[in-house]
Amino acid sequence: MKSEPSVFSIDDLAKSPKQTTAWDGVRNYQVRNWLRDTIKKGDLAFFYHSSCEVPGIAGVMEVVKEGYPDPTQFDPEDHHYDPGSDSDNPRWYCVDVKFKKKFKRVITIDELRSHKPLAKMQVLQRGNRLSITPVTKAEWDYLLRLG
DNA sequence: GCCAACGTTGGC
């Protein structure tokens, strides 16, 4: 799951109340479907720092609340406000995530690409524009040993 | 339904 650390970093997550935050603001239909239908309580995710000096995986978090309507879509003051979304049939969803651990170092995108077993990770693929992408069990296990 | 224009993402 990607976030720009200048907006919200893994340290921000660790400092959040209950070390938990709503992963909101997603405005892509494919990712919306995963948030609404696929991602389950107890699922683990990597926290990926994007659009920053050292892009890469910073740590691990856990889904503690399954998909529910993203409140920011109904807030006219919010940057992610969507006037086209109907409260009876919300367009956008979010989940709550909790800090699990921060790696001793960021596992950089270059390092990820340098490991053959990780080369096919969806997040690394050319043209990927999704803010959340699946990780296979093999990739997950391999990566944990790096972090 | 096509597709050009436009906006966003995100590594570099």
Add this chain to the structure above:
DNA sequence: GCCAACGTTGGC
């Protein structure tokens, strides 16, 4: 700041 990639929008 650049630019490739690609999703969205809107005129037709």
